[in-house]
Structure formats: C-alpha cells, structure tokens
Amino acid sequence: MRLGMVIDLKRCMGCYGCQMSCKxxxxxxxxxxxxxxxxxxxxxYPTMRRKLLPVLCNHCTDAPCVKACPTGASHYAENGIVDxxxxxxxxxxxxxxxxxxxxxxxxxxxxxxxxxxxxxxxxMERSERHPVGVVMKCNFCRPRLAEGKDPACVxxxxxxxxxxxxxxxxxxxxxxxxxxxxxxxxxPEAGTSPNVxxxxx
Amino acid sequence: MKDNRYEQLIADLRSDYRPxxxxxxxxGILMVIGHFLVxxxxxTWLMASIYGVIYGLMVAYVLAALGALVHLMFLGRPExxxxxxxxxxxxxxxxxxxxxxxxxxGGGIYLAITLLGLTGIxxxxxxxxxxxxxxxxxxxxxxxxxxxxxxxxxxxxxxxLHPAIYIAFAIRGGIAALLVIGAASGQLASDWLxxxxxxxxALVTLFFALEIQGALSSGNIAAKWSVRDLxxxxxxxxxxxxxxxxxxxxxxxxxxxxxxxxxxVMAILxxxxxxxxxxxxxxxxxxxxxVPLFSPARRSHAS
Numbered sequence: 001m002r003l004g005m006v007i008d009l010k011r012c013m014g015c016y017g018c019q020m021s022c023k024x025x026x027x028x029x030x031x032x033x034x035x036x037x038x039x040x041x042x043x044x045y046p047t048m049r050r051k052l053l054p055v056l057c058n059h060c061t062d063a064p065c066v067k068a069c070p071t072g073a074s075h076y077a078e079n080g081i082v083d084x085x086x087x088x089x090x091x092x093x094x095x096x097x098x099x100x101x102x103x104x105x106x107x108x109x110x111x112x113x114x115x116x117x118x119x120x121x122x123x124m125e126r127s128e129r130h131p132v133g134v135v136m137k138c139n140f141c142r143p144r145l146a147e148g149k150d151p152a153c154v155x156x157x158x159x160x161x162x163x164x165x166x167x168x169x170x171x172x173x174x175x176x177x178x179x180x181x182x183x184x185x186x187x188p189e190a191g192t193s194p195n196v197x198x199x200x201x
Numbered sequence: 202m203k204d205n206r207y208e209q210l211i212a213d214l215r216s217d218y219r220p221x222x223x224x225x226x227x228x229g230i231l232m233v234i235g236h237f238l239v240x241x242x243x244x245t246w247l248m249a250s251i252y253g254v255i256y257g258l259m260v261a262y263v264l265a266a267l268g269a270l271v272h273l274m275f276l277g278r279p280e281x282x283x284x285x286x287x288x289x290x291x292x293x294x295x296x297x298x299x300x301x302x303x304x305x306x307g308g309g310i311y312l313a314i315t316l317l318g319l320t321g322i323x324x325x326x327x328x329x330x331x332x333x334x335x336x337x338x339x340x341x342x343x344x345x346x347x348x349x350x351x352x353x354x355x356x357x358x359x360x361x362l363h364p365a366i367y368i369a370f371a372i373r374g375g376i377a378a379l380l381v382i383g384a385a386s387g388q389l390a391s392d393w394l395x396x397x398x399x400x401x402x403a404l405v406t407l408f409f410a411l412e413i414q415g416a417l418s419s420g421n422i423a424a425k426w427s428v429r430d431l432x433x434x435x436x437x438x439x440x441x442x443x444x445x446x447x448x449x450x451x452x453x454x455x456x457x458x459x460x461x462x463x464x465x466v467m468a469i470l471x472x473x474x475x476x477x478x479x480x481x482x483x484x485x486x487x488x489x490x491x492v493p494l495f496s497p498a499r500r501s502h503a504s
C-alpha cells in the first residue's frame with residue numbers, strides 16, 4: 001500500500017478549511033500549518049486571476065529529507081508515510097533545507113496564541129505532541145488513520161477537493177482520478193516521487 | 202499573535218524565488234561559522250602535517266574543537282548529537298560528524314603524546330592516532346560541499362563543482378593559517394607556501410567562475426536567480442566587499458608588494474584570505490533559493 005492524496009484544484013475554493021482542521025487536529029503552534037493554502041494573484045487587470053495552491057508534506061517515495069537526516073529521525077513509516085521520530089531528531093534543519101516543498105517547521109520555542117495570558121488548556125494538551133528543538137511536519141494524521149479515519153484535512157474539506165487513498169492500487173479513487181484527469185506532482189524534476197497529486201483547474 | 206518568521210515564510214511561499222533561510226540566517230549563521238571553522242581546521246592540519254609545524258597542528262585542533270562547539274550550539278537538541286552518526290549510509294552531515302569525531306579523538310591523542318614527549322609504545326599509539334586524525338581530516342575537508350550539493354531542492358548548490366570549491370577553500374584556509382602562525386612565531390613564510398597559496402587561490406577562482414558560468418548557461422531559473430542575488434542583488438555587498446575585496450584583491454596586492462616577505466604583511470595576508478573565505482561561504486549559502494512552487498512545467502503521471 002502507498003498512501004497518497006489527490007487535490008482537485010477545480011474544486012478547491014480557498015476556504016482554508018483544510019488548514020484550520022489540521023491545526024485543530026494537531027494543535028500546532030502559532031504560524032505553523034502542516035496543511036496550507038497559498039494564494040497568489042497572477043496576470044494584470046482585466047485578465048488577472050487568483051491562483052490557489054493547497055500544500056502539505058508530499059510524503060515522497062524517494063524523500064530527500066529522509067536521505068539528508070543524519071540520525072534517521074525522518075523515516076518511512078507504514079504505507080509510505082514519511083514521519084519524524086521526535087526522540088531522534090537533533091534539530092539540524094538538514095531535512096528542511098533538502099525539502100523542495102518547504103513543508104517542514106522547526107519548533108524553536110514554546111509559543112501560544114494568547115501571548116502573556118499563557119497557553120489554553122487545549123494548547124497545553126496539544127503542545128505535548130510538539131517538543132521544542134525538533135522539526136515537525138504533516139504525517140497524514142497517522143493516529144486518525146489507525147482509527148480508520150481519513151486525515152483531518154480530507155475529512156473536513158467542504159468541497160471534497162481532497163481525496164485520500166492507495167496510490168499502489170490502480171482501481172482506487174485516487175489512481176483513477178490521476179489517470180483520468182491528468183494528475184501532476186510539484187517539482188517532478190527533483191526526482192522525489194511525491195505522493196500528493198494535483199488535478200488541473 | 203503575529204510571528205515575523207512565519208509571516209516571512211508565507212511571503213516566501215507566495216514569491217517566485219524562496220531563499221533558504223535555515224542555514225545562514227538567524228541561528229543558522231552558526232552552521233556557516235561551524236563549517237568555516239571546521240574547514241579551516243582540516244586545511245590547517247593537512248598543511249601543518251606536510252610542513253611539520255606543531256603549532257599549526259595545535260591551532261587546527263583548537264579550530265576544530267571550536268567548530269564542533271558551534272555546531273552543537275546550532276542544534277536544537279545538542280544532547281542528542283551522538284545520534285548523528287547513525288545515518289552514514291545516506292547523510293553527508295552524518296559522515297562529517299563521524300569524520301570530526303575521528304579527528305578530535307585521533308588529533309587529541311596525537312598532540313598529547315607529542316607535546317608530552319612520550320616515547321616507546323606511546324609512539325606507536327601516536328602514529329595510529331595520527332592516521333585516525335588524517336582520515337578525519339579528509340572527511341571534514343570533503344564532506345561540507347557535499348552537504349550542500351546533496352540538496353536537489355536548491356539548484357545553485359546542486360553543482361558538482363561545489364564540493365571541489367569547499368575542498369579548495371579548506372586548503373586555502375590552511376595555507377592562510379600557516380602564514381599567520383609563521384608570522385606570529387617570527388618565521389617568514391617559504392616561497393613554496395606563497396606559491397601554493399597563489400595556485401590554490403587561482404584554482405578556487407576558476408572553480409567559482411565555472412560554477413557561476415554553469416548556473417547561468419545551463420542552470421534553471423532558480424540557479425540563475427541565485428547568481429543574480431550574489432552578483433547584483435541582496436548579497437552583492439558581502440560578495441564584492443568580503444569575498445572579492447578582502448579575500449582576493451587585498452591578498453594579491455600584498456603579495457605583489459615589495460615588502461610581502463615581512464611577517465606583518467604575511468599575517469595580514471593570511472587573515473584577509475581566511476576572512477574572504479568566510480564571506481564566500483556565507484554568500485553562497487545565503488544565495489541558495491528554491492525552485493518556485495508555482496511553476497508552469499510540472500506534469501507527471503502516477504505510476
């Protein structure tokens with residue numbers, strides 16, 4: 001099994017639902033978004049348009065972050081998921097430099113959303129998942145997968161723009177969509193074999 | 202709550218060319234300083250071994266120890282540093298860490314035995330330790346360039362010349378350190394050492410010119426942007442002022458001066474040369490930019 005995700009850019013409306021559900025699920029510190037929607041305006045008036053690009057860790061089959069990691073903290077978990085063993089990470093940033101997609105974050109200090117008021121009980125509970133001095137990233141919500149659920153960003157996308165499944169199965173929804181709609185990956189020239197695909201607008 | 206770092210990240214992601222900010226900015230400057238110190242240490246040990254300069258070996262050891270300390274300061278979890286030897290199969294950082302460890306252990310034993318003047322069986326141990334330090338020297342001179350070259354995400358670094366440049370810089374740093382040590386101990390540098398400095402400097406200049414030419418002629422848009430940053434953009438001041446003026450023009454002028462064989466001139470030449478090397482490393486590290494995320498050419502079908 002090779003788990004992967006397809007993001008339909010035709011369906012995505014840039015609502016940030018994936019971003020916020022990811023944050024709620026993972027309790028990431030301020031400014032850290034394992035799933036993000038990048039918006040950019042292209043062209044000039046009157047032919048300009050807004051482009052959306054939802055991004056997350058690409059869980060590459062040939063992940064440069066795994067190769068660059070000196071400790072083995074970045075590793076392939078079950079079903080091709082790329083994850084970080086936080087007890088092994090030394091915080092050298094090598095994986096962050098190696099990632100062509102900028103989808104890793106370094107947690108350099110304990111931060112909370114309400115500054116001097118201190119962390120909320122929710123933040124206190126969730127911050128235990130993110131030790132200081134190590135790198136963190138999306139892991140396709142492994143705890144949810146273990147419970148038989150989809151990743152939070154997939155489950156909460158109101159436009160159903162995110163589809164999750166087994167890329168190794170040619171009959172799975174994700175494989176069929178990629179084949180029928182011409183799914184592509186970001187930076188194929190980097191040779192990383194990403195497992196997150198995009199369907200054109 | 203506003204956090205400038207992440208505002209910066211979002212701005213970078215929206216822009217065409219995202220500069221890498223992990224190594225070379227903020228706390229990341231420690232990584233560059235660490236690489237610089239370790240590189241000069243390796244070159245100094247090599248040159249001091251060739252010339253048989255014990256002070257050179259001592260300086261090299263101190264520089265390597267400082268470099269290791271700076272690397273530890275950079276790490277988010279320095280207490281776990283020993284785990285960095287686990288992935289030598291794929292990680293150049295891991296290989297470098299092993300090399301630095303061999304160097305510090307071997308070099309330390311060799312220097313201790315030599316400085317204490319121990320004889321007999323200790324000499325055999327000193328030879329073994331020196332071999333160990335030699336292997337470590339080769340590793341620490343060689344690994345740094347590969348750390349950067351291994352990053353396909355940053356096209357400017359991903360050049361086969363990058364490791365060669367780092368190796369040449371390490372040797373140039375070693376020669377410069379010997380010039381300073383020679384001046385401090387009141388000894389004049391030999392002509393051969395100065396000729397070697399000239400030769401290695403010419404080699405470094407050639408390698409760098411070829412790397413720039415390669416990036417401009419056959420590199421992708423990100424590599425070209427890096428060159429633009431370096432020569433006419435945000436890094437031009439540090440490149441022209443630090444690398445070119447301090448690291449090349451000042452030493453060459455001193456070398457061609459009639460009083461170039463005085464210890465003071467030699468010391469200034471060495472310090473200018475090694476300072477230029479630091480700016481060179483800093484500039485090239487900061488010049489690294491990623492290929493744009495919003496790229497038109499990005500289609501590959503599922504396998």
